[in-house]
Amino acid sequence: MHQYLINASIQLLPLAQDKHPYEWVDDAIEIIQQSGIRHEIGPFATVLEGTYSEVMDVVNQVNEFLYSKGCAEWITNLQIQIRCNGDMTGDEKIEKYK
Secondary structure: OOOOEEEEEEEEEEOOOOOOHHHHHHHHHHHHHHHOOEEEEOOOOEEEEEEHHHHHHHHHHHHHHHHHOOOOOEEEEEEEEOOOOOOOOHHHHHHHHO
16 A cells, blocks of 8 residues: 555444443553554544554554453444545545634
């Protein structure tokens, strides 16, 4: 995949009953924050911005963490927007609303 910036949205839906779902989400957000990738946390999803490899690495880290910590079941919703000849940024999409 190219090295242009892509824009992605990740939403984590823990189905586990062993602790409150927000605790799992908080752990996932911490992983995203520590990754150094540009991100914006929202009430329903977190928007990521980086190269395809960077974004997918963070998604993998989140899923691997949940697996390694024994989260029984979860859904990871992922939306990715890729432009083949240049960067795709979140700012570009919302600048007219600022």
